[in-house]
Amino acid sequence: GIQVEQSPPDLILQEGANSTLRCNFSDSVNNLQWFHQNPWGQLINLFYIPSGTKQNGRLSATTVATERYSLLYISSSQTTDSGVYFCAASYNQGGKLIFGQGTELSVKP
């Protein structure tokens, strides 16, 4: 099955800094999603991005499907960005998601 690996596992930033989170996947996928799990455990959808680039405010994501990786960019980080960022992939849009182990981000004031 699909293997999903995320890096780095942990990241500490000063407020205002930029960061890039990486997700590698082992097989061709038709569904790639990024989530933010806040400190209360709620998973929040960030992007559905099986290919290409999308932007939403200070966040943007790029997936290069042919090279089997996706990047999540966070610009001008804020303390509210803290939490765990998960990448998840599946073979088809409707199928089960395989999650990476996450990147735990801590943004210091």
Added chain:
Amino acid sequence: GAGVSQSPSNKVTEKGKDVELRCDPISGHTALYWYRQRLGQGLEFLIYFQGNSAPDKSGLPSDRFSAERTGESVSTLTIQRTQQEDSAVYLCASRKETQYFGPGTRLLVL
């Protein structure tokens, strides 16, 4: 409702007891998923329902775990004879185009 809801929010039980967890999906979402998240880990797929098709049970860890869904509405996940290793957060998601997650049920087996 506006999002996926789950109940109870927290459940503490004794080893060997059965527990039932409930998920109410977003209205109109045809697909429903259950996942498990152990402390500090990513999510593990458990089971997937899509309309009237046979559910994908490939992620259920043992025959102590089962789930049902009535039509395109509520789903229940049942764990029989709970073990301490079952302690985790159980998350439900529903999908129209992408998966949206509920807040989870935190299960602690003593």
